[in-house]
Amino acid sequence: MQIEMHNIYKAFGQNKVLEGVHFSLEAGEIHALMGENGAGKSTLMNILTGLHKQDQGTIKINSTETSFKDSKEAEESGMAFIRQELNIWPEMTVLENLFIGREMSNPFGVLKNKQMKACAKEIFKTLNISLPFDKEAGLCSVGEQQMIEIAKALMTDAEVIIMDEPTAALTDREIEKLFEVMKGLTNKGVSLVYISHRMEEIFAICDRITVMRDGKTVDTKRIADTNFDEVVQKMVGRELEDRFPHREANPGDIVLDVKGLTKKGLFEDIHFAVRQGEIVGVAGLMGAGRTEIMRALFGVDQIDSGEITIEGKKVSIRKPTDAVRHGLAFITENRKEEGLILDFSVRENIGLPNLKSFAPSGIVKTEDEINFAEMMIKRLHVKTSSAETIIGNLSGGNQQKVVIAKWIGTSPKVLIMDEPTRGIDVGAKREIYELMNELTERGIAVIMVSSELPEIMGMSDRILVVHEGEIAGELLKQEATQEKIMALATGGN
Amino acid sequence: MKLEATGKSGIWQKFGPLLALVLLFIVITVLNPSFMEPNNILNLLRQTSINALIAFGMTFIILTGGIDLSVGSILALSSALMAGMMVSGLDPILAILVGILLGAIMGVINGILVSKGKMAPFIVTLATMTIFRGLTLVYTDGKPITGIGDSEMFQMLGRGYFLGLPVPAVVMVIAFFILWFLLHKTSFGRKTYAIGGNERASRISGIKVDRVKVAIYGLAGTMAAIAGAILTSRLNSAQPTAGQSYEMDAIAAVVLGGTSLSGGKGRLFGTLVGVLIIGTLNNGMNLLGVSSFYQQVVKGAVILIAVLLDRKKS
Ligand SMILES: Nc1ncnc2c1ncn2[C@@H]1O[C@H](COP(=O)(O)OP(=O)(O)OP(=O)(O)O)[C@@H](O)[C@H]1O
Numbered sequence: 001m002q003i004e005m006h007n008i009y010k011a012f013g014q015n016k017v018l019e020g021v022h023f024s025l026e027a028g029e030i031h032a033l034m035g036e037n038g039a040g041k042s043t044l045m046n047i048l049t050g051l052h053k054q055d056q057g058t059i060k061i062n063s064t065e066t067s068f069k070d071s072k073e074a075e076e077s078g079m080a081f082i083r084q085e086l087n088i089w090p091e092m093t094v095l096e097n098l099f100i101g102r103e104m105s106n107p108f109g110v111l112k113n114k115q116m117k118a119c120a121k122e123i124f125k126t127l128n129i130s131l132p133f134d135k136e137a138g139l140c141s142v143g144e145q146q147m148i149e150i151a152k153a154l155m156t157d158a159e160v161i162i163m164d165e166p167t168a169a170l171t172d173r174e175i176e177k178l179f180e181v182m183k184g185l186t187n188k189g190v191s192l193v194y195i196s197h198r199m200e201e202i203f204a205i206c207d208r209i210t211v212m213r214d215g216k217t218v219d220t221k222r223i224a225d226t227n228f229d230e231v232v233q234k235m236v237g238r239e240l241e242d243r244f245p246h247r248e249a250n251p252g253d254i255v256l257d258v259k260g261l262t263k264k265g266l267f268e269d270i271h272f273a274v275r276q277g278e279i280v281g282v283a284g285l286m287g288a289g290r291t292e293i294m295r296a297l298f299g300v301d302q303i304d305s306g307e308i309t310i311e312g313k314k315v316s317i318r319k320p321t322d323a324v325r326h327g328l329a330f331i332t333e334n335r336k337e338e339g340l341i342l343d344f345s346v347r348e349n350i351g352l353p354n355l356k357s358f359a360p361s362g363i364v365k366t367e368d369e370i371n372f373a374e375m376m377i378k379r380l381h382v383k384t385s386s387a388e389t390i391i392g393n394l395s396g397g398n399q400q401k402v403v404i405a406k407w408i409g410t411s412p413k414v415l416i417m418d419e420p421t422r423g424i425d426v427g428a429k430r431e432i433y434e435l436m437n438e439l440t441e442r443g444i445a446v447i448m449v450s451s452e453l454p455e456i457m458g459m460s461d462r463i464l465v466v467h468e469g470e471i472a473g474e475l476l477k478q479e480a481t482q483e484k485i486m487a488l489a490t491g492g493n
Numbered sequence: 494m495k496l497e498a499t500g501k502s503g504i505w506q507k508f509g510p511l512l513a514l515v516l517l518f519i520v521i522t523v524l525n526p527s528f529m530e531p532n533n534i535l536n537l538l539r540q541t542s543i544n545a546l547i548a549f550g551m552t553f554i555i556l557t558g559g560i561d562l563s564v565g566s567i568l569a570l571s572s573a574l575m576a577g578m579m580v581s582g583l584d585p586i587l588a589i590l591v592g593i594l595l596g597a598i599m600g601v602i603n604g605i606l607v608s609k610g611k612m613a614p615f616i617v618t619l620a621t622m623t624i625f626r627g628l629t630l631v632y633t634d635g636k637p638i639t640g641i642g643d644s645e646m647f648q649m650l651g652r653g654y655f656l657g658l659p660v661p662a663v664v665m666v667i668a669f670f671i672l673w674f675l676l677h678k679t680s681f682g683r684k685t686y687a688i689g690g691n692e693r694a695s696r697i698s699g700i701k702v703d704r705v706k707v708a709i710y711g712l713a714g715t716m717a718a719i720a721g722a723i724l725t726s727r728l729n730s731a732q733p734t735a736g737q738s739y740e741m742d743a744i745a746a747v748v749l750g751g752t753s754l755s756g757g758k759g760r761l762f763g764t765l766v767g768v769l770i771i772g773t774l775n776n777g778m779n780l781l782g783v784s785s786f787y788q789q790v791v792k793g794a795v796i797l798i799a800v801l802l803d804r805k806k807s
Pocket residue numbers: 012015017035036037038039040041042043044084383384393394395396397398423
């Protein structure tokens with residue numbers, strides 16, 4: 001299938017999102033679509049697949065002008081879209097999720113469960129997924145949910161597959177497998193649109209790249225004819241400094257001490273300590289138990305045994321409010337569901353955990369709140385028409401920035417960040433790293449769970465590597481290499 | 494993969510209501526052994542059948558995250574129309590079929606207002622509840638419609654026996670199996686759960702959400718009208734106040750059966766058990782001579798306890 005999008009315009013109310021975008025896709029190519037958060041990538045693909053209608057411009061498929069009535073019609077003509085925000089039905093099983101909207105049934109609508117199972121088994125094998133079909137999808141990790149979405153798209157035999165940040169929640173092993181599958185697809189003539197903020201991936205797998213900035217196409221080039229720096233420069237419209245800011249660690253006393261933390265079947269005998277002003281990176285493969293450890297530490301899940309000490313005092317954390325009372329803060333990996341109130345404005349979301357300081361007497365001092373929100377919007381380059389915009393209307397990456405902003409305003413003793421820069425563009429990533437530096441200078445300890453090795457190595461003072469629910473090893477910044485971390489993360493081979 | 498601790502909640506959800514029903518049976522039998530007599534059990538089944546039919550339809554609606562307050566009024570209006578047609582000499586079978594069709598149409602109207610009109614189901618059905626009741630009063634002039642003839646077929650529907658079972662109970666069982674199949678074995682059922690679980694994602698996945706909703710409200714209307722036909726036959730007349738507050742018993746049964754009011758979660762078997770719990774409570778308390786005032790208090794308390802237990806598990 002060959003696609004040509006010409007001079008596309010789109011506005012949501014007053015907000016002009018696309019202003020003359022050109023995009024083309026050849027059969028059998030992998031085409032990268034890059035741009036800062038809010039550049040309009042997801043919107044462009046939503047238009048291509050019939051969810052939104054463009055205000056102006058034409059879409060040609062195999063040289064005939066086309067416009068899909070809705071996403072179903074786009075799907076029927078051979079397009080699959082793995083969306084940035086996961087579309088998961090938490091109460092339904094993995095198998096049910098795989099077939100929602102395209103159940104296999106006889107003419108009377110009676111479901112053919114056996115056939116669906118066989119079909120799912122096959123696709124899980126190709127993707128190397130080992131998830132029980134009858135598990136409730138809501139109990140799957142974000143990474144697993146992402147794999148469900150990928151499997152769903154690959155099952156449709158589509159000629160065009162659009163992937164909007166499919167790897168954000170995956171670790172290297174899954175990504176490798178996915179890339180293999182993608183290459184296989186292109187050999188069969190399938191075209192892929194690949195949206196990602198991970199530069200390494202783009203250069204590893206894509207044939208062409210289109211860069212967007214502020215709703216316009218900046219350039220389209222063959223990957224072979226461009227390089228990392230040129231792409232970044234086109235994305236942000238200026239030269240960017242180093243990816244990681246300089247960091248000088250001044251660890252103080254031990255603030256958090258964890259001993260023998262155990263939850264049967266998930267993790268066992270977890271020992272570690274964190275000092276004031278220190279950044280401790282937590283690395284490991286998807287499903288190794290990193291998120292589970294943090295959730296238990298924060299009281300979201302109950303532990304079976306173990307001891308938590310904060311500033312020398314033994315504490316009991318049974319629910320998140322206990323954790324907050326003892327000075328912990330937690331930025332979860334599952335931001336959309338756990339991090340934001342989608343009907344609130346940007347300001348209200350940022351203000352929520354800080355109400356105590358903005359409203360000591362119970363009356364919200366909006367002046368302070370506004371100032372703080374605007375400062376954060378500026379620093380993290382949150383692309384929003386104003387602080388009063390409803391957060392559900394922001395692009396995926398910009399929503400993530402708001403979650404970070406929200407918690408950074410509080411002054412915890414220990415800040416736990418689970419995948420802090422997932423889905424965030426290069427420019428804003430650096431801002432977040434700088435904020436982390438500022439926090440540690442104020443004596444706050446940061447625990448950073450991340451699947452991006454460069455980030456782990458670039459920012460941590462110390463690195464804990466988790467393997468199958470146990471801490472497989474600890475590395476100091478100076479001694480850490482990609483190989484050493486991966487060796488520990490995979491169990492030493 | 495790692496194990497998840499879901500076992501306990503799953504078991505309560507599956508068997509909790511059933512356990513409560515069995516317990517209730519035992520307690521009432523101990524207090525008054527005549528409860529277990531075959532005659533009383535058959536009587537119980539007949540009494541519960543009307544609530545069951547309504548509650549089955551209600552289950553679908555609640556699974557999508559909606560609610561239907563108008564079912565009692567639909568029952569009354571379709572009952573009055575059926576009786577009216579019979580009085581004017583129409584063949585009873587035909588009158589019943591037309592009446593059921595009209596009930597379906599009333600449900601479809603609810604569905605269209607909810608989906609295309611984008612109004613909250615609570616508000617829409619609160620309004621149509623009043624409208625349909627009002628139309629019933631207008632049509633019947635506020636008086637019962639009697640003299641609907643003595644067709645044997647029609648009499649059977651509410652009062653007859655089939656293989657020793659009351660016909661209404663037979664209708665209930667047949668309806669249960671058909672709807673159970675529809676909900677748990679067909680793509681329509683799958684879509685019902687999908688809409689309740691995540692409506693936005695369902696739309697994006699190409700499910701025709703509006704169409705499914707219209708069909709589901711239509712189904713609830715149909716079930717209410719079938720219940721209306723049975724009631725008309727049982728009373729041999731159409732009462733303008735028939736079905737009042739039946740929606741509450743139906744909602745209570747669905748909730749007792751473990752279906753979540755926010756949608757996406759629940760089973761039709763649970764509703765059947767919920768209906769039987771309410772029916773057993775009514776029947777048992779009558780047998781025990783509990784005053785009807787106290788009965789209400791007990792029923793309300795049982796609902797609260799059930800929901801509370803359901804909460805506890807999560
Ligand atoms: N439904 C909507 N209503 C109003 N504004 C919207 C809507 N959808 C998107 N926008 C705005 O359009 C702009 C582009 O959003 P889009 O989601 O396309 O960005 P993106 O390039 O995909 O960014 P990211 O990398 O963060 O995913 C954003 O500024 C966003 O606020």
